[in-house]
Amino acid sequence: MRFLALLPLVFALHGATLTPERKQSNLNSFEYVWTTIRDKHWDKSLDGAEWKAVHDELQPKMEQAESMEAARRVLNEMIGRLHLTHFGVLPGDVYSELHGGAEGMDVRIINGRAILVRGKHQGWEVEGVQEAIAKVEKLYEHSTMRELMVSRAVAAWAGAHEVTLSNGHGERVTPELSEFAQHGEPTTFGNLPTQYVWSESRHIGNAGYFAFNMFFDPGRLIPALAASVGECGKCTGFVIDLRGNPGGIGAMAMGMAGFFIQQQGELLGTMQMRDNALKFAINPRVPAFTQKLAVLVDGLSASTSEIFAGGLQDLKRARVFGSPTAGAALPSVIERLPNGDAFQYAIANYVSQSGAVLEGKGVKPDVEVRPNRASLLAGKDDVLESALQWIKRPL
Amino acid sequence: MTPVLLFALLLFAPEDLPKGEDVLAKFVEVTGGRAAYEQIRGSIAKGTMTISGQNLKGTMTIYESAPAKQVTLVEFPGIGRMEEGTDGTIAWSNSFLEGARLKLGEEKAMAMRAANSQAKFLNWKKLYKSVETMGVEDVDGKPCYKVVLTPLSGKPDTEYYDKASGLLVRETATVPLPMGEVPVALTLGGYRKEGDLLMPHTLQQSLAGQRIDIEIDSVAINPEFSPKRFEPPAEVKALLK
Numbered sequence A: 001m002r003f004l005a006l007l008p009l010v011f012a013l014h015g016a017t018l019t020p021e022r023k024q025s026n027l028n029s030f031e032y033v034w035t036t037i038r039d040k041h042w043d044k045s046l047d048g049a050e051w052k053a054v055h056d057e058l059q060p061k062m063e064q065a066e067s068m069e070a071a072r073r074v075l076n077e078m079i080g081r082l083h084l085t086h087f088g089v090l091p092g093d094v095y096s097e098l099h100g101g102a103e104g105m106d107v108r109i110i111n112g113r114a115i116l117v118r119g120k121h122q123g124w125e126v127e128g129v130q131e132a133i134a135k136v137e138k139l140y141e142h143s144t145m146r147e148l149m150v151s152r153a154v155a156a157w158a159g160a161h162e163v164t165l166s167n168g169h170g171e172r173v174t175p176e177l178s179e180f181a182q183h184g185e186p187t188t189f190g191n192l193p194t195q196y197v198w199s200e201s202r203h204i205g206n207a208g209y210f211a212f213n214m215f216f217d218p219g220r221l222i223p224a225l226a227a228s229v230g231e232c233g234k235c236t237g238f239v240i241d242l243r244g245n246p247g248g249i250g251a252m253a254m255g256m257a258g259f260f261i262q263q264q265g266e267l268l269g270t271m272q273m274r275d276n277a278l279k280f281a282i283n284p285r286v287p288a289f290t291q292k293l294a295v296l297v298d299g300l301s302a303s304t305s306e307i308f309a310g311g312l313q314d315l316k317r318a319r320v321f322g323s324p325t326a327g328a329a330l331p332s333v334i335e336r337l338p339n340g341d342a343f344q345y346a347i348a349n350y351v352s353q354s355g356a357v358l359e360g361k362g363v364k365p366d367v368e369v370r371p372n373r374a375s376l377l378a379g380k381d382d383v384l385e386s387a388l389q390w391i392k393r394p395l
Numbered sequence B: 001m002t003p004v005l006l007f008a009l010l011l012f013a014p015e016d017l018p019k020g021e022d023v024l025a026k027f028v029e030v031t032g033g034r035a036a037y038e039q040i041r042g043s044i045a046k047g048t049m050t051i052s053g054q055n056l057k058g059t060m061t062i063y064e065s066a067p068a069k070q071v072t073l074v075e076f077p078g079i080g081r082m083e084e085g086t087d088g089t090i091a092w093s094n095s096f097l098e099g100a101r102l103k104l105g106e107e108k109a110m111a112m113r114a115a116n117s118q119a120k121f122l123n124w125k126k127l128y129k130s131v132e133t134m135g136v137e138d139v140d141g142k143p144c145y146k147v148v149l150t151p152l153s154g155k156p157d158t159e160y161y162d163k164a165s166g167l168l169v170r171e172t173a174t175v176p177l178p179m180g181e182v183p184v185a186l187t188l189g190g191y192r193k194e195g196d197l198l199m200p201h202t203l204q205q206s207l208a209g210q211r212i213d214i215e216i217d218s219v220a221i222n223p224e225f226s227p228k229r230f231e232p233p234a235e236v237k238a239l240l241k
Helices: A020-040 A049-064 A068-080 A092-097 A130-139 A146-160 A218-230 A251-260 A304-314 A373-377 A382-392 B003-011 B020-030 B034-038 B105-115 B117-122 B234-240
Strands: A088-090 A107-110 A113-116 A185-189 A192-197 A199-204 A207-212 A237-241 A267-272 A277-281 A292-297 A319-322 A332-336 A342-346 A349-352 B042-051 B056-065 B069-076 B080-086 B091-095 B099-103 B128-139 B142-151 B157-162 B168-177 B180-189 B192-194 B197-199 B202-207 B210-221
Touching: A020 A049, A020 A068, A020 A342, A049 A068, A068 A088, A107 A146, A113 A373, A130 A146, A199 A218, A207 A218, A207 A382, A218 A251, A218 B080, A237 A382, A251 A267, A251 A277, A251 A304, A251 B099, A267 A304, A277 B180, A292 A304, A292 A382, A304 A319, A304 A349, A319 A382, B020 B034, B020 B117, B020 B128, B020 B142, B020 B157, B034 B117, B042 B069, B069 B105, B080 B105, B091 B105, B091 B234, B099 B105, B099 B234, B105 B117, B105 B142, B105 B168, B128 B157, B142 B168, B197 B210
Parallel strands: A207 A237, A237 A292, A292 A319
Antiparallel strands: A088 A342, A107 A113, A185 A192, A199 A207, A267 A277, A267 A349, A332 A342, B042 B056, B042 B210, B056 B069, B069 B080, B080 B091, B091 B099, B128 B142, B142 B157, B157 B168, B168 B180, B180 B202, B192 B197, B202 B210
């Protein structure tokens, strides 16, 4: 399961005429997408006449589609009738360009440039990647997922090219590939591929700080957070850093929120599935941390990260710092269609306790702060600094 | 009702159904008899739990002590330990993943009933207002008595007993969790003897769209327990302060 929101897209394949086999595979793809949505969407009313009417209206258009571009337009028109993100069709070649590569590279787009935000070369620019950035930015022009997808595209590009970094002051280096290798403990979970999970815990002045790269490996991460909170009994605040965190196991959001909630019966939100609704109920841990809580997010914080940050913000338990999140809260599945394209669909809907929908909107920080290249080069972290200033301020 | 339909109903009148309590009594009889049940003071069942769709397999141990004490420990690689239990007074659950909590209300009552399954068969009136046979339905192609057990408080459970063998082969219930009410179906099979009792060793649970397979490898009857075995863990005790 991946968390990758796709919007209706326009793809330039120059209108090449399709073979009869290709046309048939597009028709098969049309039926596959229509049936999957009918049978797996959380809203069972899609079994009804309205969705059938969409089929009957658009199927002739698919029969007439003379290019892959036209066929995808029909598929995305059908999907667009749902008015939801996390549903879409992406050409097979573009799908490949958004995965793999230098997956340990932590990069953000600052003023149109791909800037490393952590590690040995924090603040340095990845050179030569502008074309890849422009391509994906155009695809995701109107999506809250833009920052996430561009970052992935840069990492994928870096895995296939020799990378040169520059510091904007005339210095250029060719880094070792190992600099961008994934780090952390290799962890497996069921059918999912091996993930590398790390966490960082420290005290900054009188505040606790805990960062981790994904909601995964609860057997290690949750005790690590417990220890971090436990050592912070006299702290005046605590920072949870979810920047770059794409989410993971949804239940961990509840388990981790419990360290900061005293009141029984609180919810982060509710996930509506096809046959039932699951409330994300928080079990308060004893003793809970009751001082100020700051959560740091950015455009790469997705899914479980958004459920955690948005839920605690909604409960007025946390103040959120950083930039808007990816708006990709729904659990979704990506499957290959008969015509080779990738089809993504969500299997549940999610709303916070107050009824706020995160999907396609994301979590809006209480205090918006974006990384600044000069600060990064100086070894500073403006987002964290802003949260620490708030913690220092008397109530 | 039309005369034709009435005639059809007369032709296909339902068979006489046994009383619910007689279905339970038959189960006791075919699985070892009342005397054998009354000798059970406790047990330790060990096995595995597999969440098929996610390719997750963990170990499971169930400790039971009559009456009404139970602790279940499950450990999955990558998730860690999950445990739940009751000491006959409180019911709780605890895990790395979600933290500790006390089961309350209907969920607590259900946990207490589950820990007291011997009473269900030997003296059902301690736990249920009524036990009624509602009809005959097929489970995996075999006709079964459908028995609805209505607890003293809470929603009814439904159980299916194989007409031919008298064995319990299916249970359905709605479990009230903090996450919401979750319908659960449990299919029981692989009956074989442990001591003097015939017990199911394969259980297939369907819960919120997930299929969970449980295989019981061994059952120790009347083991010695540490006095602390059924005490709740520290995380749960902290909630009681």
